[in-house]
Amino acid sequence: MKQQPSDWFNGRYKRIDEGNILLFPMRYEVILNELRHLEKGRLLDIGCGEGVLLENAKSLGFDVTGVDCSERAVEMCRKKNLNAICLDIESHKLPFNEEFDIVIAAEIIEHLYDYYRFLASVNNCLRQNGLLFLTTPNFAWFVRRVYYLLGKTPTQMQDLTHVRFFSLSYLLRICRDQGFKLERNLAYASFPFIRNSFKVPSFLSSLLSAIFVLVLRKDDKPKYSDLAPIFEERDKAWLKREGRVLSEKPSYNIFDY
Numbered sequence: 001m002k003q004q005p006s007d008w009f010n011g012r013y014k015r016i017d018e019g020n021i022l023l024f025p026m027r028y029e030v031i032l033n034e035l036r037h038l039e040k041g042r043l044l045d046i047g048c049g050e051g052v053l054l055e056n057a058k059s060l061g062f063d064v065t066g067v068d069c070s071e072r073a074v075e076m077c078r079k080k081n082l083n084a085i086c087l088d089i090e091s092h093k094l095p096f097n098e099e100f101d102i103v104i105a106a107e108i109i110e111h112l113y114d115y116y117r118f119l120a121s122v123n124n125c126l127r128q129n130g131l132l133f134l135t136t137p138n139f140a141w142f143v144r145r146v147y148y149l150l151g152k153t154p155t156q157m158q159d160l161t162h163v164r165f166f167s168l169s170y171l172l173r174i175c176r177d178q179g180f181k182l183e184r185n186l187a188y189a190s191f192p193f194i195r196n197s198f199k200v201p202s203f204l205s206s207l208l209s210a211i212f213v214l215v216l217r218k219d220d221k222p223k224y225s226d227l228a229p230i231f232e233e234r235d236k237a238w239l240k241r242e243g244r245v246l247s248e249k250p251s252y253n254i255f256d257y
Helices: 007-021 026-035 053-058 071-079 113-123 141-150 168-177 202-208 229-240
Strands: 043-047 063-068 085-086 100-106 124-136 181-186 211-218
Touching: 007 168, 026 100, 026 124, 026 211, 043 053, 053 100, 063 071, 071 085, 100 113, 100 211, 113 124, 113 168, 124 168, 168 181, 168 202, 181 202, 211 229
Parallel strands: 043 063, 043 100, 063 085, 100 124
Antiparallel strands: 124 211, 181 211
8 A cells, every 4th residue: 555645744743742852943943033023913834743833933922723744743733732734735725715924834845746736825825915934955055966966866865755856046936936926035054064054145045055944925826726837838848849739638637647
């Protein structure tokens, strides 16, 4: 029987729950520092895990809701009196319509095949001018570039549940397509064998940041509902260059392949 992503995360949070392990990565500190200076409102944390970020945001005065694909993680949140629902966002749209002032998606987008559909769903959750805190590993971090030169692949370099890899330019492009504009790039440098990270100018983030932490503002509706139109546009452009036409329209559902 094929293992589902939720099965893997259920096992992960079971180990955290039983081992009383506290996870508080650097990106959470960066996000919370920003939240302290924002007007308090409704906040949605996608991939909320055991609720560490939700707890801290709630203590700052936010009305918080969490979403996670792991039933175990959601149970852990509810034990802490946090509002959380169990949902696989790869196959289901988020069940909210312009209800939130802030959405946090920390280390989520790289786990999803159809990131265009995900960003469209996030856009729909946010009120106009709402903020999205988006974090994801930097495909072009200088340490990873060295490993690529040594013959390593992105899959070897990152978590095996990562299926997408992003540079800053491509990440900003897909966010613009889906109705978001960049407010701030919260850039910090990461170095091997050094625990602390350091703030750096945003123009250096493509080289020095292991993880992007972006603050984006909703200012338009999404251009695409999912990846299908992107595939179709690329196919048409390629066929035009080749002087060919499609004999029949193929399926552009990514899950058909």
